[in-house]
Each structure stands twice: as C-alpha cells, then as structure tokens.
Amino acid sequence: MEEEHQHQHHHEQLQPGMHPSFLRVIQQKQRVKQKLSNIKHKIGVYSAKGGVGKTTIAINLAYSLMKKGFRVGLLDADIDCPNVTMFLGMEDKMEPVLPLKPIAKEGVKIASTAMLVDELKRPIIWRGPIMVKMLGDFFENTEWGALDYLIIDLPPGTSDNPLTIMQVLDLDGFVIVTNPQKVAGLNAIRSGLMAKRLGVSVLGVIENMSSGKPSKSTEEVVKALDTELIGSVQRKAEIAEMTDQGRVHVLEDSDLRRAFDDIVSKIATG
Ligand SMILES: Nc1ncnc2c1ncn2[C@@H]1O[C@H](COP(=O)(O)OP(=O)(O)OP(=O)(O)O)[C@@H](O)[C@H]1O
Numbered sequence: 001m002e003e004e005h006q007h008q009h010h011h012e013q014l015q016p017g018m019h020p021s022f023l024r025v026i027q028q029k030q031r032v033k034q035k036l037s038n039i040k041h042k043i044g045v046y047s048a049k050g051g052v053g054k055t056t057i058a059i060n061l062a063y064s065l066m067k068k069g070f071r072v073g074l075l076d077a078d079i080d081c082p083n084v085t086m087f088l089g090m091e092d093k094m095e096p097v098l099p100l101k102p103i104a105k106e107g108v109k110i111a112s113t114a115m116l117v118d119e120l121k122r123p124i125i126w127r128g129p130i131m132v133k134m135l136g137d138f139f140e141n142t143e144w145g146a147l148d149y150l151i152i153d154l155p156p157g158t159s160d161n162p163l164t165i166m167q168v169l170d171l172d173g174f175v176i177v178t179n180p181q182k183v184a185g186l187n188a189i190r191s192g193l194m195a196k197r198l199g200v201s202v203l204g205v206i207e208n209m210s211s212g213k214p215s216k217s218t219e220e221v222v223k224a225l226d227t228e229l230i231g232s233v234q235r236k237a238e239i240a241e242m243t244d245q246g247r248v249h250v251l252e253d254s255d256l257r258r259a260f261d262d263i264v265s266k267i268a269t270g
C-alpha cells in the first residue's frame with residue numbers, strides 16, 4: 001500500500017501536455033499544501049454511510065488531542081450540511097474577509113461554512129462542480145496558523161466532495177467510522193477501499209454505537225481494509241442528548257474520555 005501511495009505521488013508532477021483538469025487538481029493541491037504547511041498532522045474522519053457518527057467522533061478526537069496538550073484544529077468539510085458548530089453550540093460567524101480565521105472554542109480552533117452563511121435560512125444548494133470549487137477555495141483561504149493536528153470531519157458519500165478532500169488535502173490518513181450493522185460495515189469497506197485507491201492510508205476503524213463486543217460486520221471491515229480496530233464507543237442515549245445541548249462528551253464524561261484517550265494513543269504519534 002505504501003508503494004501505491006508513492007506511485008500516486010510520482011505521477012503528480014507537472015508535465016507538459018497534461019490534461020487541464022488534471023493540472024488544475026495538482027496546482028490546487030500544491031496551493032493547499034503550501035497553505036497548510038504549518039500543520040504537522042491531518043487526519044480525516046470518514047465513512048460513506050451517513051449518520052454513523054463521523055461528526056461525533058471527529059469532535060471528540062479533536063478535544064481529546066487538545067486535552068493532551070496538542071494544538072488542534074477541527075475542519076468541518078461537510079460544506080453543504082455542516083454540523084460541527086451546531087454540535088458545539090456555537091453561533092459565532094467568521095469575519096467575511098480573506099484569509100478566513102477559524103474561531104476557537106474551549107481550546108480547539110474550528111472552521112465551518114456554517115460560520116460564513118446563515119445556512120439554516122439559506123441552505124447551500126449547489127451542484128457538484130460548484131461545490132468542489134467552493135471546497136477548494138475554503139481549504140486555500142483558511143488561515144490555521146501552526147497546529148499539531150487538524151481533524152477533518154468528512155461528509156458521507158463517495159462522490160464529489162469526499163473525492164476532492166482525498167485528492168487535495170494530503171492527509172496522514174483516515175479513521176473509518178462504522179456501526180455494528182452490516183449496512184454500515186459494507187459502506188465502511190467501500191470507504192476504506194476508495195481512500196486506499198486514492199493513496200490515502202487507513203489509520204484504523206472505530207465501531208460507534210457499539211453494544212460491547214465488536215460485531216461480525218465490524219470485524220469484516222477491519223479484515224477487508226487490512227487495518228486495526230482502534231476503538232469503540234457505546235451506543236448511549238446521553239451521547240445524543242449532550243450533542244443536542246452543544247456539549248463535548250470527552251470534556252464531561254470520564255468513561256468517554258478514557259475511550260477516546262485510548263483511540264488517540266493509537267493514532268497520535270506526536
Ligand atoms: N455512540 C452514540 N450513541 C448514541 N447516539 C449517537 C452516538 N454517536 C452519534 N450519535 C447520534 O447519532 C446521530 C448521527 O451522528 P453524527 O451526526 O455524528 O453522524 P455523521 O456520520 O456525522 O452523520 P452525517 O453523515 O449526517 O454527517 C446524531 O444525532 C448523534 O448525536
């Protein structure tokens with residue numbers, strides 16, 4: 001897989017006669033790389049299936065890393081259905097001047113398109129190509145400063161937006177989220193295989209909404225992606241309730257804090 005990774009990068013050199021759209025992706029990737037060069041690690045939280053808990057996991061990972069003393073940013077890359085600010089009970093808006101400045105909440109810097117537009121009154125409804133352009137612009141124009149970790153909350157699906165994120169962000173890798181159900185597992189496998197094909201590593205799998213022992217389906221995901229189960233988070237009504245109240249689980253619940261510290265110890269190399 002490492003070979004595959006290098007192979008991809010090898011082809012990402014500017015070459016004369018290259019197709020313009022390919023050229024555009026490479027140039028954009030270079031601009032984003034430059035912009036994010038002060039960030040040591042970029043970790044995406046992904047699953048093609050909606051509602052498995054990507055946003056919940058991304059937020060708790062970010063706050064666990066912050067509690068360990070790292071400088072952390074949280075990028076809401078779900079630009080048409082941004083949930084991060086809602087989950088954090090934030091109503092702050094970013095100054096509409098470039099470069100955009102993330103807003104800190106309890107020690108974690110946050111950037112979301114929900115901080116730019118009043119998206120509940122005027123939801124973002126764009127077709128793929130415009131969305132992809134917007135996503136690239138958002139990455140290129142956000143000024144994070146120096147960070148140890150940037151956690152990226154991905155949208156569901158395997159089409160335009162996740163694809164652009166995989167192509168443009170030069171991630172350390174993905175944490176793949178699944179739940180005990182077979183349908184989540186199958187989509188998690190799809191997600192991980194897509195990532196690998198695009199040269200993005202899979203750092204591990206988290207079973208969210210777990211009932212204890214990992215399900216057969218989750219074990220199959222781990223096997224199919226040739227990776228590890230790096231954690232599980234129980235299904236608990238209080239988790240959803242706290243989210244609705246804009247509270248961060250790991251800042252208040254010691255069991256969840258332990259569960260996430262365990263995950264962090266497996267993915268955070270410093
Ligand atoms: N372990 C859990 N126990 C109970 N409820 C949970 C748990 N994890 C997440 N939830 C709830 O499930 C719902 C979906 O979670 P979340 O929004 O994090 O998923 P998502 O994968 O980001 O969804 P989307 O694909 O829409 O972005 C939320 O209402 C959340 O509060």
Ligand SMILES: [Mg+2]
Pocket residue numbers: 054055056078083153154155
């Ligand atoms: Mg989400």
